[in-house]
Amino acid sequence: MTYTLITGASSGIGKEFARVFAQKGHHLILVARRIHLLEHLKKELLKDNNIKIELFPVDLANPSSAKQLFETITARGLLVDHLINNAGVGSWGPFVEADWQEQLRLIQLNITTLTELTYLFARQMLTYHRGTILNISSTASFGGGPYMALYYASKAYVTTFSEALAEELKDSPINIQVLCPGPTRTGFEKAAGMKHAKMFTWVPTAMPQAVAQAGYDLMVSNRKVKYHSANTHVFNLTARLGPRSLWRKAAAIINGIPRKK
Ligand SMILES: NC(=O)c1ccc[n+]([C@@H]2O[C@H](COP(=O)([O-])OP(=O)(O)OC[C@H]3O[C@@H](n4cnc5c(N)ncnc54)[C@H](OP(=O)(O)O)[C@@H]3O)[C@@H](O)[C@H]2O)c1
Numbered sequence: 001m002t003y004t005l006i007t008g009a010s011s012g013i014g015k016e017f018a019r020v021f022a023q024k025g026h027h028l029i030l031v032a033r034r035i036h037l038l039e040h041l042k043k044e045l046l047k048d049n050n051i052k053i054e055l056f057p058v059d060l061a062n063p064s065s066a067k068q069l070f071e072t073i074t075a076r077g078l079l080v081d082h083l084i085n086n087a088g089v090g091s092w093g094p095f096v097e098a099d100w101q102e103q104l105r106l107i108q109l110n111i112t113t114l115t116e117l118t119y120l121f122a123r124q125m126l127t128y129h130r131g132t133i134l135n136i137s138s139t140a141s142f143g144g145g146p147y148m149a150l151y152y153a154s155k156a157y158v159t160t161f162s163e164a165l166a167e168e169l170k171d172s173p174i175n176i177q178v179l180c181p182g183p184t185r186t187g188f189e190k191a192a193g194m195k196h197a198k199m200f201t202w203v204p205t206a207m208p209q210a211v212a213q214a215g216y217d218l219m220v221s222n223r224k225v226k227y228h229s230a231n232t233h234v235f236n237l238t239a240r241l242g243p244r245s246l247w248r249k250a251a252a253i254i255n256g257i258p259r260k261k
Contacts, residue, residue, distance in 0.1 A: 008087030012186025016212035090192030143247035
């Protein structure tokens with residue numbers, strides 16, 4: 001029996017991933033901090049789907065979390081053949097005014113834990129000759145993003161790391177993929193403390209259900225990278241064809257200049 005592991009499954013895109021994969025009959029391992037939300041989701045999914053669901057309440061911004069999670073899953077004999085590294089947070093405001101511990105937690109969650117989970121599960125998948133890893137990046141990965149500098153940079157890492165690994169492993173039995181959604185209606189804006197940003201009002205937003213479906217479609221294909229929706233294709237083209245200064249100036253406006261306290 002194999003499982004699909006989804007990080008950040010308690011809300012937003014991750015929760016919708018859980019719904020899509022459950023409908024397709026996948027057994028699930030769901031990870032997030034808010035266990036009550038995971039339990040609620042488990043109850044909902046078990047009503048309509050004859051699958052197994054394991055819950056792991058884990059703070060993935062804890063430096064030892066990836067190794068501990070991997071070891072616990074392995075010790076319980078649960079085999080992961082689909083891994084969705086979805087958990088991530090934003091950070092909004094001038095970088096030099098931000099709380100350093102919060103920045104470190106973002107780096108740990110968005111970059112280090114994602115990388116370590118990819119490392120650990122990719123190695124295991126190679127020994128079983130099967131598996132797919134989907135990393136959730138963002139259109140924010142296409143260029144610098146003033147007032148969300150660390151978040152954009154963390155997603156640039158996710159995209160280029162995943163693309164490189166996909167190429168390294170292209171002749172192996174496992175597949176590495178990356179999905180780049182644009183602004184999506186989830187708990188992200190609130191979690192990032194974005195109070196005056198125009199990202200979710202000026203830019204057309206996607207629904208998390210559509211993003212998760214795009215991620216599922218990508219995982220059952222052999223493709224490596226997917227930009228969800230027409231908007232994200234436009235962002236990608238703009239970033240590639242225009243001067244980099246144009247992207248970062250537009251991003252500064254969309255991210256919104258935080259008001260002085
Ligand atoms: N929404 C957008 O506009 C957008 C656009 C492009 C890409 N993305 C990416 O999509 C992914 C999902 O975000 P979302 O939009 O669905 O936001 P969301 O609704 O805020 O969901 C974030 C998920 O990550 C989990 N998470 C956050 N910190 C965690 C931690 N320390 N340990 C474990 N889990 C943690 C949260 O669960 P708990 O709080 O329960 O731990 C939650 O399940 C992120 O990687 C984000 O960067 C979002």
